[in-house]
Every structure is written in C-alpha cells, then in structure tokens.
Amino acid sequence: MITVDEHRSRIQTTVSRLPATILSIHSAAGLVLAEDVTNRWPVPLFDNSAMDGYAVRRVDAAVGATLKVVADVPAGSPDDPPIGAGEAVRIMTGAPVPTDADAIVPLEHTDLGTEILATPPDSVTVTVEPKPHAHIRRSGEDAPAGAVAVSAGTVLGPWQVSAIASAGHDRVLAYRRPRVAVISTGTELVEPSQTPRRGQIPESNSVLLSAAVAEAGAEVGWTATVEDDEEALRRTLADPDVDAVVLTGGASVGAFDVVKAVLNGVVGIEFTTVAMQPGKPQGFGLLGVRAPSAERTGIPVFCLPGNPVSVAVSFEMFVRPALRKMAGHTDLDRPRVVRRAATGWRSRADRVQILPAVADAQTVRPASRGGSGSHLVSSLADASALAIVPADVVEIFEGDPVTVMVLS
Numbered sequence: 001m002i003t004v005d006e007h008r009s010r011i012q013t014t015v016s017r018l019p020a021t022i023l024s025i026h027s028a029a030g031l032v033l034a035e036d037v038t039n040r041w042p043v044p045l046f047d048n049s050a051m052d053g054y055a056v057r058r059v060d061a062a063v064g065a066t067l068k069v070v071a072d073v074p075a076g077s078p079d080d081p082p083i084g085a086g087e088a089v090r091i092m093t094g095a096p097v098p099t100d101a102d103a104i105v106p107l108e109h110t111d112l113g114t115e116i117l118a119t120p121p122d123s124v125t126v127t128v129e130p131k132p133h134a135h136i137r138r139s140g141e142d143a144p145a146g147a148v149a150v151s152a153g154t155v156l157g158p159w160q161v162s163a164i165a166s167a168g169h170d171r172v173l174a175y176r177r178p179r180v181a182v183i184s185t186g187t188e189l190v191e192p193s194q195t196p197r198r199g200q201i202p203e204s205n206s207v208l209l210s211a212a213v214a215e216a217g218a219e220v221g222w223t224a225t226v227e228d229d230e231e232a233l234r235r236t237l238a239d240p241d242v243d244a245v246v247l248t249g250g251a252s253v254g255a256f257d258v259v260k261a262v263l264n265g266v267v268g269i270e271f272t273t274v275a276m277q278p279g280k281p282q283g284f285g286l287l288g289v290r291a292p293s294a295e296r297t298g299i300p301v302f303c304l305p306g307n308p309v310s311v312a313v314s315f316e317m318f319v320r321p322a323l324r325k326m327a328g329h330t331d332l333d334r335p336r337v338v339r340r341a342a343t344g345w346r347s348r349a350d351r352v353q354i355l356p357a358v359a360d361a362q363t364v365r366p367a368s369r370g371g372s373g374s375h376l377v378s379s380l381a382d383a384s385a386l387a388i389v390p391a392d393v394v395e396i397f398e399g400d401p402v403t404v405m406v407l408s
C-alpha cells in the first residue's frame with residue numbers, strides 16, 4: 001500500500017503539459033496563456049472624450065461664455081475640426097478630442113442641459129467652467145503600446161480575454177484543454193432511464209466524470225460503457241485519440257475485474273493500493289508505451305475503482321490535478337481550509353479518510369448520515385467539500401479541527 005501523496009506525485013511526475021496552440025479569444029476562456037500578450041497600440045488609442053458635451057479651448061470657456069458650435073464629432077468619427085476663438089465642437093463619449101481643444105464641457109454644464117438634440121445647436125453657453133483637460137481620456141494613460149497586457153501563465157477569464165481584445169488581438173497562444181475519454185466498465189450497468197432488472201444498476205460514473213472533467217477545464221472527447229469483457233475493452237482502448245483516459249470499475253481483485261485484467265502488466269501501467277478510504281485500488285500509467293526504455297509517448301490512463309464515491313474522491317485527488325497540469329495550470333489543487341466538526345464520526349485506521357462533506361464558514365459534517373462508504377452515492381448530492389482525516393486518526397469528536405477541501 002502506498003500513500004495518497006506517493007500516488008499523487010507519481011502521477012504528477014508522469015503527466016506533462018500539453019503543447020500550446022493558437023486559438024480565437026472567443027474560445028480561450030478558462031485556458032492558460034502560453035506567452036505574454038502586448039498592447040499593439042496605446043490604451044486608450046487616442047485622446048477621447050469621457051463625456052457627451054462640447055470640446056472647447058479653456059481660455060474661451062468661462063462661466064457665461066456663449067460659444068459658437070462649429071462641428072459635431074460622434075464616436076467613430078475620424079474628424080479633427082479646427083476650433084477658433086469663441087468656438088466649440090459638440091462631442092460624444094469615446095470620440096477623438098479635436099487637437100485644438102484642451103477640455104470637455106459636459107452637457108450638464110451648459111445652458112442646454114442633457115436634452116437630446118438630433119443636430120448640434122448653433123451656440124451653447126457654459127454654466128460651469130471646466131478644469132484643465134477636464135473629461136479628456138489621454139492616449140496611453142491606461143497602458144502604453146508594447147506593454148504586457150496579460151502575462152504568460154495567466155488563467156484567461158472574461159476580464160483577461162477583454163484585455164487581450166483591447167490590446168488589439170483576436171487570437172492567443174494558450175495551452176490546450178486536455179481531451180479525455182471516459183470509460184465505465186461493468187456488466188451490471190444500464191442507462192439511467194432504463195428500468196434495471198435484478199442485478200443491474202443505473203450507470204452514473206461516466207455522468208459524474210464527464211461533468212468533473214468539464215469543471216476541471218478539460219473536455220470530454222468521448223464516453224463509453226463497456227461490459228466486463230476483455231475483448232470489448234481492448235477494442236475500446238485500441239485507438240483512443242485523446243490526451244487522457246479515465247476508466248472506472250474492474251480495478252480491484254474480483255474475478256471479472258476487466259480493467260485490471262486488460263491493463264495490469266501492460267508496459268507503463270501499474271496497479272496499486274493507496275492508503276485512502278474510499279479509493280483504495282488504483283491503476284495509473286501511460287497507455288501506448290512500447291518498451292520500458294522507450295520515450296514516454298503514451299497517454300495517461302487512470303483506472304479508478306468503480307464505487308461512485310471512490311470515483312468522486314479519486315478524481316479530486318488524482319485526476320483533476322493531473323488534467324490541470326496538462327492544461328498548463330500551476331495552481332493544481334482545490335483550496336484547503338480548517339473547519340470544526342459539527343458532529344463526531346469514525347475513520348478507518350491506517351487509511352486517510354476522504355469524506356464527502358457539508359461545510360459552512362465554521363463547521364463541517366459528513367454528507368451522509370450513513371457514515372463513510374464508497375457506495376453511498378446519494379451522499380454526493382448534498383456534498384460541497386471533502387473532509388480529510390489523517391490515517392492515524394480513528395475518531396473525530398464534535399469540535400475537532402478538520403482539514404476540508406472546498407469544492408464549491
């Protein structure tokens with residue numbers, strides 16, 4: 001039996017970051033940027049008005065001054081109308097400030113107020129004197145041309161992709177989302193909508209994993225449910241055409257444990273037991289490695305135990321951090337916090353207990369009233385966290401501090 005940390009570090013040292021690829025900023029949200037993005041132009045691009053109003057020469061814009069309106073500059077206009085003594089230009093927010101102007105008088109600071117006029121008035125009277133450069137957004141005041149708009153390694157969220165667009169780019173170099181195949185094994189499995197006969201159960205692991213893969217920032221390439229039939233599984237694994245494969249079930253010591261039967265002994269793949277509860281039987285390795293000495297060209301394959309709670313826990317502990325590394329993330333793990341046990345519960349000696357739990361700002365309690373069990377699939381519905389109890393602790397008492405991995 002190896003520890004959770006040993007298994008995690010074996011996985012982490014085996015998987016590598018996927019290559020970066022150029023893609024549209026419209027599909028880049030969630031990805032990790034592979035190179036700095038610099039501003040093609042200054043931001044803002046040109047001096048522009050922050051207000052709907054009048055562009056003026058300040059010397060002419062004392063309170064009570066009536067200015068002749070000689071031009072109209074809406075946003076998008078390339079015009080640069082000259083402004084003579086005693087003159088003003090009507091200007092809209094975002095429009096380029098005429099070279100002759102050194103301040104904007106907002107509509108509210110004129111005798112005409114904010115009444116909407118389809119055409120500019122002949123003249124306008126200033127009621128509040130503008131300060132020097134009032135309401136002019138200076139070219140480059142946000143960032144100069146050539147400055148790094150978004151740095152390599154940044155996780156692209158809505159704000160970052162907008163900064164990239166503002167910097168003048170519609171494509172980015174980012175690490176690819178891993179494409180993952182999800183395979184459930186078990187002759188007992190039926191589609192959730194079917195009525196199971198005796199011995200059959202609804203297949204839920206591939207549903208769990210597909211959602212978890214997407215939530216981790218990866219994408220599901222394909223899913224399959226395979227009976228406990230070695231040939232069928234071999235065929236399914238023949239040409240996966242994905243970046244990683246996650247299998248569930250058949251990883252233990254049973255007579256029909258098909259995943260282990262097919263993959264145990266395959267070069268690059270190892271089955272082991274991990275000192276955790278649930279999730280003890282685990283298989284991991286690179287699929288498609290031709291010889292022990294060959295360069296690691298295979299794709300990571302995760303063989304998780306079939307029990308649904310074991311799948312949930314194993315994904316969080318092993319698969320999710322690996323997919324995140326492959327996607328270029330450096331922050332691989334969920335945040336961990338300490339909460340007080342709202343109730344007592346027991347844990348198995350010699351195995352780290354990783355328990356679906358309900359946590360709030362102060363406390364944590366098991367999500368299942370039935371305690372800890374890898375088959376207690378209903379407990380997942382209420383769980384928002386995993387409580388982690390060290391291997392040398394056999395009982396948690398109410399009020400004890402507990403480490404909690406926060407999922408949502």
Ligand SMILES: Nc1nc2c(c(=O)[nH]1)N[C@H]1C(S)=C(S)[C@@H](COP(=O)(O)OP(=O)(O)OC[C@H]3O[C@@H](n4cnc5c(N)ncnc54)[C@H](O)[C@@H]3O)O[C@H]1N2
Binds near residue numbers: 184279280
């Ligand atoms: N003699 C021993 N038996 C078992 C041991 C052991 O050490 N010695 N370990 C137990 C532990 S711990 C686990 S965990 C399970 C893991 O077994 P497998 O990985 O072979 O999983 P299966 O037997 O295929 O399935 C376990 C359980 O989960 C249900 N299941 C499977 N797939 C799905 C699915 N896609 N959707 C919903 N439910 C699924 C399946 O029906 C079983 O009830 O082995 C113990 N046995």
Ligand code: MOO
Binds near residue numbers: 281
């Ligand atoms: O290790 Mo198994 O996943 O406890 O039930």
